Amino acid sequence: MKKQNSFLGFVLIGIGAYFLLRQLHIPLLTDFYSWPTLLMVIGVAFLLHSYIAKEYQNIFTGALLLGLGIHFHASVRFVIWPDHWGMYLIIIGIAFLLRYQKTRNGLFPGLILGGLGIFAIFSSTNPGWFYWIHQLFAIIEKFWPLVLIVIGFYFLKKKN
Numbered sequence: 001m002k003k004q005n006s007f008l009g010f011v012l013i014g015i016g017a018y019f020l021l022r023q024l025h026i027p028l029l030t031d032f033y034s035w036p037t038l039l040m041v042i043g044v045a046f047l048l049h050s051y052i053a054k055e056y057q058n059i060f061t062g063a064l065l066l067g068l069g070i071h072f073h074a075s076v077r078f079v080i081w082p083d084h085w086g087m088y089l090i091i092i093g094i095a096f097l098l099r100y101q102k103t104r105n106g107l108f109p110g111l112i113l114g115g116l117g118i119f120a121i122f123s124s125t126n127p128g129w130f131y132w133i134h135q136l137f138a139i140i141e142k143f144w145p146l147v148l149i150v151i152g153f154y155f156l157k158k159k160n
Contacts, residue, residue: 006049006053007046011042011045015038018038031073036072039066040069040073043061043062043065043067043068045062046059046065047063056103057103059098059099060095061095063099064091071088071091084120084121085137086116086118090113092113093110093117094110096109097110097114
């Protein structure tokens with residue numbers, strides 16, 4: 001298997017399996033026929049490609065997409081799952097820490113973001129300066145498709 005084609009292969013296998021399972025209408029899996037599952041599939045593809053091809057710069061992206069997919073599924077399905085903006089900081093912090101494991105980059109941001117996320121979730125009273133963070137995440141949650149579009153155009157225009 002050529003390592004440069006492994007990402008595309010993993011994405012195609014994952015998306016193909018997703019749509020095949022969707023066509024089979026397996027009752028146990030009906031809750032997973034949604035867009036967060038596609039985030040998880042693409043995240044797993046990034047992670048598999050990163051570890052197999054030893055291109056560790058993609059670990060962050062894979063962990064972020066997988067974490068967001070898991071979060072969106074869990075926040076709908078489990079009552080005890082915290083649907084709080086601090087979870088996004090924890091997911092980003094975990095992504096930094098996973099990347100740090102292989103590249104030795106991102107330890108400090110991972111610890112800071114993870115710690116802030118945990119503090120935000122478990123703090124009974126948040127400091128006054130957390131208000132603007134809450135507002136920022138409310139805007140991001142509302143307009144995240146536009147953020148994806150802008151990032152996509154950036155990657156199209158970016159010169160290597």
